[in-house]
Amino acid sequence: MSILRLFSSRAPAPAPAPVPTAPIARERLQILLAHERGSMRGKTDLLMQLREEILAVVERHVKLDPDKVMVRMERGKNVSTLEVDIELPSGSEQAFAATG
Amino acid sequence: MAKVLVVTSGKGGVGKTTSTAAMGAALAQAGQKVVVVDFDVGLRNLDLVLGAERRVVFDLINVVQGIAKLPQALIRDKRLENLWLLPASQTKDKDALTEEGIGRVINELRSSCDWVLCDSPAGIERGAMLAMRFADEAIIVTNPEVSSVRDSDRIIGMLDSKTVRAERGERVEKHVLIARYDAARAARGEMLTIDDILEILATPLLGIIPESQDVLRASNVGSPVTLNSPSSLPARAYADATKRLLGETVPMLVPTERKGLMNLLLGRRAA
Numbered sequence: 001m002s003i004l005r006l007f008s009s010r011a012p013a014p015a016p017a018p019v020p021t022a023p024i025a026r027e028r029l030q031i032l033l034a035h036e037r038g039s040m041r042g043k044t045d046l047l048m049q050l051r052e053e054i055l056a057v058v059e060r061h062v063k064l065d066p067d068k069v070m071v072r073m074e075r076g077k078n079v080s081t082l083e084v085d086i087e088l089p090s091g092s093e094q095a096f097a098a099t100g
Numbered sequence: 101m102a103k104v105l106v107v108t109s110g111k112g113g114v115g116k117t118t119s120t121a122a123m124g125a126a127l128a129q130a131g132q133k134v135v136v137v138d139f140d141v142g143l144r145n146l147d148l149v150l151g152a153e154r155r156v157v158f159d160l161i162n163v164v165q166g167i168a169k170l171p172q173a174l175i176r177d178k179r180l181e182n183l184w185l186l187p188a189s190q191t192k193d194k195d196a197l198t199e200e201g202i203g204r205v206i207n208e209l210r211s212s213c214d215w216v217l218c219d220s221p222a223g224i225e226r227g228a229m230l231a232m233r234f235a236d237e238a239i240i241v242t243n244p245e246v247s248s249v250r251d252s253d254r255i256i257g258m259l260d261s262k263t264v265r266a267e268r269g270e271r272v273e274k275h276v277l278i279a280r281y282d283a284a285r286a287a288r289g290e291m292l293t294i295d296d297i298l299e300i301l302a303t304p305l306l307g308i309i310p311e312s313q314d315v316l317r318a319s320n321v322g323s324p325v326t327l328n329s330p331s332s333l334p335a336r337a338y339a340d341a342t343k344r345l346l347g348e349t350v351p352m353l354v355p356t357e358r359k360g361l362m363n364l365l366l367g368r369r370a371a
Binding site: 019023028037 | 288
């Protein structure tokens with residue numbers, strides 16, 4: 001009994017297994033680097049092309065800061081999303097009101 | 101004709117200087133004539149890791165500026181007669197490093213030894229760019245951690261575009277060296293795996309150096325880990341990586357979690 005107690009009571013209660021975070025790290029890196037490689041090595045990947053074309057279309061109507069246009073793609077198992085985030089400069093609301 | 105090898109990473113603290121010292125010593129032990137060059141002007145440390153900090157008289161900038169001749173600045177290792185150190189300057193301004201001057205020094209070294217190992221400073225500034233500028237080969241030291249892998253990717257891009265070889269349309273041969281690998285944490289899914297890193301960086305693996313007390317102990321006493329504790333796991337991993345650099349085929353040992361019997365019995369986790 002005493003020997004068993006020595007082993008069983010000293011053993012800490014099993015902590016809940018931590019969620020592995022490495023897969024999240026890998027996925028974040030892959031997305032980020034796909035973007036950075038495109039912009040830094042002058043390669044025209046799909047996202048860069050999309051970004052340029054979206055920028056060109058919107059710029060016909062509103063003056064934009066090219067740095068304020070973000071195009072991101074996330075690939076999931078069942079669903080992939082394309083996220084386009086454009087920050088409009090102040091004063092551009094009137095342009096939209098006039099045309100709309 | 102020497103091979104010029106840059107040890108680089110982008111990120112600081114990943115193990116560039118430790119790796120330069122360990123592999124420089126291992127190459128010298130294999131009979132190669134080796135010069136290790138510290139490019140980290142203002143923050144030199146290769147002298148300290150090699151235990152030569154009190155023997156520095158002239159430095160890289162002195163040679164670049166013509167104040168000293170190359171043989172006057174080279175410090176011969178006390179343990180390995182085939183190993184020399186060209187220290188960085190601790191006091192001068194790093195702008196004193198010119199591309200033309202570094203090119204001259206590298207050329208002179210090329211004709212007098214077998215390997216020139218350039219220990220790059222962290223970052224992507226002048227010192228780092230000059231350290232890789234004349235390289236034939238590159239070791240990119242990476243830790244299994246997001247910021248390190250991202251910076252390595254950036255550095256790989258620069259090796260492919262900003263080196264003399266790249267500008268001539270030739271390739272700089274690149275190798276990834278994974279340092280500070282913690283098998284226990286990798287097994288728990290807390291650390292990027294070797295496969296993850298290699299897939300992301302798309303660069304061949306030179307070796308996996310396990311995280312170990314022996315590395316710190318070696319730098320404490322100013323001796324490369326490959327000399328200070330040759331039978332330790334990191335020293336063996338460095339020795340294997342060095343053999344691969346010399347063209348030998350050596351099986352890659354992936355460090356595994358070592359659990360003591362008592363730990364297994366008590367169900368303890370390795371720290």
